[in-house]
Amino acid sequence: MAGVEHCAALSISGSKGVGAVASNFMRASGLRAGAFTPQESAAIADPALDLVTLALASVRPTNFTLSRSRSASMFRIKALLEQRLAECGLNTSMIARQAGLSARYLNDLFGEEGTSLMRYVWRRRLEHCAKEMTDPRHAGDRISDIAFRWGFNDSSHFCRSFKQHFGCAPREYRLRR
Numbered sequence: 603m604a605g606v607e608h609c610a611a612l613s614i615s616g617s618k619g620v621g622a623v624a625s626n627f628m629r630a631s632g633l634r635a636g637a638f639t640p641q642e643s644a645a646i647a648d649p650a651l652d653l654v655t656l657a658l659a660s661v662r663p664t665n666f667t668l669s670r671s672r673s674a675s676m677f678r679i680k681a682l683l684e685q686r687l688a689e690c691g692l693n694t695s696m697i698a699r700q701a702g703l704s705a706r707y708l709n710d711l712f713g714e715e716g717t718s719l720m721r722y723v724w725r726r727r728l729e730h731c732a733k734e735m736t737d738p739r740h741a742g743d744r745i746s747d748i749a750f751r752w753g754f755n756d757s758s759h760f761c762r763s764f765k766q767h768f769g770c771a772p773r774e775y776r777l778r779r
């Protein structure tokens with residue numbers, strides 16, 4: 603989330619709106635954390651982070667938030683991207699066409715978050731790969747198969763990108779977790 607540094611020491615109400623949903627989710631998850639399998643813990647991590655991000659977005663200073671229509675566009679685009687991340691031919695033109703927006707507008711939106719649409723796509727793909735590499739359900743999957751499943755089509759490029767993003771090679775990352 604862009605501008606997250608401006609959310610330090612802000613109070614999020616746990617009694618209304620997204621803050622209440624996030625609070626209840628975190629409280630319930632914390633109370634039952636010992637009963638979760640590793641797979642269940644991994645599966646609830648992303649929704650937890652999404653709820654906290656939404657709650658923070660609701661309280662951060664307004665000069666760091668997108669307009670309501672731009673926020674709605676960004677939410678819709680990110681949801682669309684999540685559905686299509688695994689497509690290796692995914693590009694800005696395809697997403698712009700499907701979203702009914704110009705490629706320039708898309709990059710302007712992502713620019714407000716300090717990135718570009720395709721840098722966002724690569725980052726999300728890398729994050730999904732990292733998550734699968736440490737997920738017990740994918741322990742037997744080859745790293746290259748995971749990379750190809752998430753839209754990468756070149757093992758060397760994937761390994762270089764992964765190392766640049768996470769600070770270590772994919773194999774080392776998997777062994778550390």
